[in-house]
Amino acid sequence: MSEPVKKQYDLKRREMPKQPPEVRRYNFSEVALGYTPELAIEEAKRCIQCKKPSCIANCPVEIDIPGFLKKVAEGDFVSGIRVLKDKNCLPAVCGRVCPQEEQCEKTCIFHKKGGQIAIGRIERFLADWEAEQRELEMPQIPPRSGRKVAIVGGGPAGLTVAGDLIKLGHEVTVFEALHKMGGVLVYGIPEFRLPKAIVNREVEYLRTLGVELVTDFVVGKTRTIDSVLEEYDAVFVGSGAGLPWFMEIPGENLNGVYSANEYLTRLNLMKGFLFPKYHTPVKAHRKVAVVGGGNVAMDCARSALRLGAESRIIYRRSREELPARLEEVENAEEEGVIFDFLTLPLRYIGDENGWVKAIECQKMELGEPDASGRRKPIPIVGSEVIYPLDAVVCAIGNSPNPLIGSTTPGLKIGKKGNIEADEKTGATSREKVWAGGDVVTGAATVILAMGAGRSAAKSIHEYLRSLSRIPGNGS
Amino acid sequence: MFRVIASQMIVPNVHLLTLAAPAVAREAKPGQFVILRAEEEGERIPLSLSDWDADGGWITVVFLNIGATTARLASLTAGIDIPTVVGPLGNATEIENYGTVVCVCGCYGIGSIYTIARALKQKGNRIITIMEARSSYLFYWEDRLAAFSDKIIHITRDGTKGHRGHLARLPEIFRGLEEPVDRVLVNGCTFCMKRTADETRPMGIKTMASLNPIMIDGTGMCGVCRVTVGSVTRFACVHGPDFDAHQVDWEELLQRRKTYMPEEVVPLRTSRCEERHFKSQEKSHE
Numbered sequence: 001m002s003e004p005v006k007k008q009y010d011l012k013r014r015e016m017p018k019q020p021p022e023v024r025r026y027n028f029s030e031v032a033l034g035y036t037p038e039l040a041i042e043e044a045k046r047c048i049q050c051k052k053p054s055c056i057a058n059c060p061v062e063i064d065i066p067g068f069l070k071k072v073a074e075g076d077f078v079s080g081i082r083v084l085k086d087k088n089c090l091p092a093v094c095g096r097v098c099p100q101e102e103q104c105e106k107t108c109i110f111h112k113k114g115g116q117i118a119i120g121r122i123e124r125f126l127a128d129w130e131a132e133q134r135e136l137e138m139p140q141i142p143p144r145s146g147r148k149v150a151i152v153g154g155g156p157a158g159l160t161v162a163g164d165l166i167k168l169g170h171e172v173t174v175f176e177a178l179h180k181m182g183g184v185l186v187y188g189i190p191e192f193r194l195p196k197a198i199v200n201r202e203v204e205y206l207r208t209l210g211v212e213l214v215t216d217f218v219v220g221k222t223r224t225i226d227s228v229l230e231e232y233d234a235v236f237v238g239s240g241a242g243l244p245w246f247m248e249i250p251g252e253n254l255n256g257v258y259s260a261n262e263y264l265t266r267l268n269l270m271k272g273f274l275f276p277k278y279h280t281p282v283k284a285h286r287k288v289a290v291v292g293g294g295n296v297a298m299d300c301a302r303s304a305l306r307l308g309a310e311s312r313i314i315y316r317r318s319r320e321e322l323p324a325r326l327e328e329v330e331n332a333e334e335e336g337v338i339f340d341f342l343t344l345p346l347r348y349i350g351d352e353n354g355w356v357k358a359i360e361c362q363k364m365e366l367g368e369p370d371a372s373g374r375r376k377p378i379p380i381v382g383s384e385v386i387y388p389l390d391a392v393v394c395a396i397g398n399s400p401n402p403l404i405g406s407t408t409p410g411l412k413i414g415k416k417g418n419i420e421a422d423e424k425t426g427a428t429s430r431e432k433v434w435a436g437g438d439v440v441t442g443a444a445t446v447i448l449a450m451g452a453g454r455s456a457a458k459s460i461h462e463y464l465r466s467l468s469r470i471p472g473n474g475s
Numbered sequence: 476m477f478r479v480i481a482s483q484m485i486v487p488n489v490h491l492l493t494l495a496a497p498a499v500a501r502e503a504k505p506g507q508f509v510i511l512r513a514e515e516e517g518e519r520i521p522l523s524l525s526d527w528d529a530d531g532g533w534i535t536v537v538f539l540n541i542g543a544t545t546a547r548l549a550s551l552t553a554g555i556d557i558p559t560v561v562g563p564l565g566n567a568t569e570i571e572n573y574g575t576v577v578c579v580c581g582c583y584g585i586g587s588i589y590t591i592a593r594a595l596k597q598k599g600n601r602i603i604t605i606m607e608a609r610s611s612y613l614f615y616w617e618d619r620l621a622a623f624s625d626k627i628i629h630i631t632r633d634g635t636k637g638h639r640g641h642l643a644r645l646p647e648i649f650r651g652l653e654e655p656v657d658r659v660l661v662n663g664c665t666f667c668m669k670r671t672a673d674e675t676r677p678m679g680i681k682t683m684a685s686l687n688p689i690m691i692d693g694t695g696m697c698g699v700c701r702v703t704v705g706s707v708t709r710f711a712c713v714h715g716p717d718f719d720a721h722q723v724d725w726e727e728l729l730q731r732r733k734t735y736m737p738e739e740v741v742p743l744r745t746s747r748c749e750e751r752h753f754k755s756q757e758k759s760h761e
Contacts, residue, residue: 177694179512179519179559187696216561218694222498242696246708253701253708253727255734262697270518270691279543280518280691281738354730401695403713 011115014043021334025305028191028273031331032096037077040125044072046110047117054107055119060451061160063087065104065119072122081130082137084123089163089206090156090450092131092198093185095124098447099325131201141209142169147464150175150232152219152404155183156446157238157437159203160453161460162211168461173212173232175219180269183240184438185446187269188261190299192306193328196268220403225411225433233467234432234460237419238453241398241438247291251348252394256285256356260296260395267303285309285391289359291345292395293322298329300393301337309391312338314345316364316377342366342377346384348392358388400439408433418442426456434460476556480533482549485615488540489583490549491525496560497532499524505590506568506685506717509534510693512559513547520544521690521712523587523662524563534560537586539664542739564693565716568683572599574657577649578624579642579671581607584663587685589619591660596623603628603656605648607667611636642667645674656680661720665729672720684720686711688731702728 017033018024024031035043047069055065064083071080084091100106100120108116130136147170151158154176162172180186182199207213219228219239228235244259246252266272272282288304290297293315304311313332315322318341322329333339342364349358363383366375405413412420412429419428419435426434436452438444481493499509508523526535540549551557568591576595580588585606596602604624608614609632621627629637630644638644649656659682661671668684675682688700688711695713702711703724709715 177561178692179561216559217498218561218564221562221564221694222502242692242694244696244698246698246701248708253703253731255731259698262691262699265691265697271516275738276543276741278516278518279547281735281741283735283738354727354733403694 009048009110009115010046011110011113012046013115013118014039014121016118016121021331021336024192025302025335028306030195031192034128035121035125037075037125037129040072040122040129041075043118044069044122046115047073048109050109054109055104055117058103058107060103060447061087061454063104063123068126069117069119069122072126077126077129078137081126084126085137085139087454088123088450089160090202091123092127093156093194093202094447094450095120095122095127096194096198097185097189097445099445101326103447128198131198136205136208138208139167141167144171145169145464145468147171147234147467148173148232149460149464150219150228150235152225152228152235152237153177153183153239153437153439154181154203154213154215155238155240155437155449156185157240157439157449157453157456158183158236159206160450161236161238161436161457162206163209164454164457165460166206166209166211168457170461170464171212172210173214174206175217175228176213176215177218177239178269179215181213181215183238187265188296188299190264190268190303192302193299218403220407225404225408225430229432233464234434236426236453236456236460237404237428237433237435237439238437238449239401239404239439240449241443242401243399243417244394245397245399246394247345247396249345249347251350251356254348254350254356255354256283256391257348258391258393260290260292260300260393261398263300263393264296264303273303273307282307283391287387287389288312288391288393289314289387289389290393290395291315292397293317293324294395294397295324295328297393297395298324298332298337300395302332302335304391304393305335305337310338311336312340312387314340314343314359314361316342316344317374318342318366321374340387343385344377344379345392349386355390356392357390358386359392360384360386398438398443400442404439416442421456424455425459426452427459432463476558477560479551479553479555479557481553482551484540484549485537486613489537489586489613489615490540490545491535491537491586492548492551493533493535494557494560495532496534496562499560499562500527500532500534501529503527503529503534503563504567505570505594507563507565508693508716509536509560509562510564510690511536511548511557511561513544513551513557515558517547517558518544519559519691519693521564521687521693523583523685523687523716525586525589527590535586537583539583543741561693565712566714568594568660568685568717570594570598575601575603575654577603577605577656577659579605579607579645579659579661579663579667581663581667582613584661584667584685585614585616585620588660588662589616589623591662592620593623595660601625601654603652605630605645606637607631607642607663609633642670642674645671646678649678649680658683659720661685665725665732668720669723669725669729672723672725676721682720683717684723686716686718686723686728688728689734702731
C-alpha cells in the first residue's frame with residue numbers, strides 16, 4: 001500500500017452537542033454541552049499540524065494551538081492542558097466566550113473550505129476535563145521576588161495579570177468592587193452561556209496559586225491609586241467598561257426600562273431568577289424588547305425568553321451588520337427571539353403609573369457605508385410603528401467607568417473616558433500604573449482584555465526586575 | 476466579612492447598625508453612603524453613613540425597617556458577620572461657610588444629617604435643625620444634633636412636640652427666624668425631601684437633597700439610580716447623591732422607587748420561622 005499522492009483531508013467539523021432549543025429556552029442551564037473525549041480526539045486529529053501555523057498569531061494570548069491539539073489527538077489530555085495553561089489561565093472561560101471564528105479558527109488552513117478546526121470546543125473540553133479529574137496541576141512558582149502588585153478589577157484583564165505575575169514570583173492582590181470576582185464574567189455573561197461555577201473554579205485556581213483576592217473594595221473610593229501605591233510597587237487598572245449608555249430619547253426613565261448592565265446583573269450576579277430564594281427581585285415581564293445587536297443584546301433577549309417573556313431584538317441595521325457572534329444570533333433565533341431589523345426606537349410610551357407600555361420605532365433602510373464600514377441606516381419617513389411591551393432593555397454599549405480617572409491625578413484620560421495606555425505594554429502616563437482591557441479600549445471582548453493583561457504583565461515584570469537591579473533598592 | 480458591633484432599634488421601626496468596616500471608616504466623609512448585603516443570598520442596598528470612627532474602624536447606619544432587606548438587617552445582632560459593606564460611595568456633601576444653614580431631617584434622615592450638621596458647624600455656619608416626625612416618640616439623637624445646632628425646631632403631625640403639622644409649616648417657621656437662611660439641606664424619605672423642595676422653592680433658598688433611589692452596584696455600573704435633574708439624566712450613585720432639590724424631577728423619582736413594591740412584600744408574607752429552621756438544618760448537615 002502506497003501513500004496516495006493527494007491526501008484526502010477530513011473537513012467535517014464535529015458538532016458540539018447542545019440542549020435542544022425547545023428545552024433550553026425554559027432553563028438557565030448551559031446551552032452547549034461540550035465534546036465527549038471521543039469527539040474531542042476526532043476533531044483534534046483533523047489538525048494537520050501546519051509547519052507555519054497561522055492560528056497562533058491570531059490568538060491574542062498566543063496559545064500554542066497545534067501543540068495542544070496534537071496532545072488531544074494522541075489522547076494525552078494531561079499534556080494538552082499543560083500546553084494550554086502555559087499561555088491561558090482561563091481556558092474554560094475562553095473556550096466558551098472567545099470569538100474563535102474571528103481569531104484562531106479564521107486563519108485555519110481549512111477555513112476556506114468551511115472545515116476549520118473547532119479549536120474553541122477542544123479548548124473548552126480540555127479545561128472541563130481537567131476540572132472533572134479534580135487534580136489540578138500546580139505550576140512551578142519561582143522564589144518570591146518581594147515585589148507587590150495591586151490589580152484594580154477582578155475581570156478577565158485583571159485575573160490574567162494576576163495569574164501571570166504570581167507565576168513569576170510576585171505578590172499579587174486583586175481589588176474587586178463587587179462582592180464576587182470575575183467582573184463581566186459574573187455580572188454580565190449569563191449562566192446559560194458561561195456557568196458561574198466555571199468562573200469560580202478559575203478564580204479559586206488563582207487563589208490556590210497565592211493571589212490575594214479582595215472583594216467589596218472600590219479603588220478610587222475605598223482607597224485611591226496613590227494610597228495603594230504607598231504599599232505596592234505597581235498597579236494594574238482593569239476596571240472595565242461599566243458605564244451604560246442610554247439612547248437619550250423620551251421616556252427612558254420610565255419604570256421597566258433597564259440598562260443591559262442592570263438587567264443582567266440582577267439575573268447573573270444577584271441570581272434574581274431564583275427570587276425569592278435570592279433576595280434581589282426580577283420582574284416577570286410579558287413582552288420585552290432589547291435595543292441593540294451585540295452579544296450583550298443577545299444575552300438579554302435570551303434571558304428574557306427564559307424568564308417567560310416574548311422577546312424581541314430591535315436593531316437599526318440588518319442581520320448582516322449584527323455585531324454579535326453568529327453562533328449567538330443563531331442560538332437566539334432557534335430559541336424563538338424575534339428580530340426586528342432596520343428599526344430605530346424613537347420614544348418610550350408610559351402608562352398612568354409611570355410604567356413603559358409601548359415603544360415607538362421608525363423603520364430604516366441602508367444607505368452608503370459609514371465610518372465603521374457598515375452601511376448607514378437612514379430613516380424612512382412615515383414608517384413609524386408602535387409595539388406594545390412592558391419592558392425595554394437598552395443594550396447599546398458602555399463606556400469606561402470614570403471613578404479611577406477622576407481620582408488619580410496625572411492619569412491621562414482619552415476623549416471617550418478611556419485611560420490612555422501604550423498598546424504594546426499597557427503603560428499609562430503615570431509611573432508605576434498600567435492599564436488594559438475595556439477601560440483602555442472601550443467595550444470589547446474577554447480575550448482582548450486577557451491579551452492586554454498578558455502584555456501588561458510582561459511589562460510590569462520587566463519593571464519589577466529593573467527595580468531589583470538598582471543597588472540598594474533590590475530585595 | 477464585616478462584623479456587626481451593635482444593633483439597636485432606637486425608636487419604633489428605626490434601627491441603628493454599627494459595623495466593623497475599617498477601610499470605609501478611614502475614607503468616609505459627610506453625605507456619603509455604603510452598599511450592604513445582609514446575607515449571601517441578599518440584595519445590595521444603599522444606606523447613608525450616619526457616623527464613623529477612622530481610629531476605631533467602625534461605621535454606623537440608621538435605617539427604617541420597611542422592606543425585605545431592611546427587615547433582615549434589623550434582625551442582625553452583635554457578633555454576626557455580614558458579607559458586604561462597600562464604600563464610602565457617592566460624593567461628599569459640599570461643606571462651605573454659607574452663613575445660616577437649615578438642616579431639615581426626618582426618619583432615617585435624622586441619623587444621616589448628623590455628620591453633615593457637625594461638619595457645617597465646624598466650618599463656621601450657624602445651624603438651625605428642623606426635625607420632623609409623626610409623633611414626638613419618633614425623635615432620636617436630639618442631644619447629638621443639639622451639640623452642633625444653634626437652634627432645634629420640631630414638627631410633629633400630632634402636635635406632641637413643637638409645631639403641629641407637616642413640612643407645609645416650613646414657610647411660617649422660616650418667617651419666624653430672626654435671620655435670613657442662606658442654604659437648606661434635607662435628608663429623609665423622598666416625600667420629605669420633595670415637600671421641603673416645594674416649600675423652599677418660592678422662597679428662593681438654595682436647597683440640597685440627598686437622594687435615595689434604588690441602586691445595585693453603587694459605582695455607576697447599572698444605571699438603575701438614574702434621576703432627572705434639570706432635564707438631564709444623572710446617576711445618583713456617582714453624580715450625587717446630593718442634588719439641587721429644586722431641579723430634581725421628584726415625581727419620576729417617587730415612581731421609580733415603587734418599581735419593586737409588589738416583590739418587596741413577598742418575603743414579608745411569612746414569619747421567616749421556616750426559613751431559619753431550614754437554614755439551621757442545612758448547617759447541621761454540613
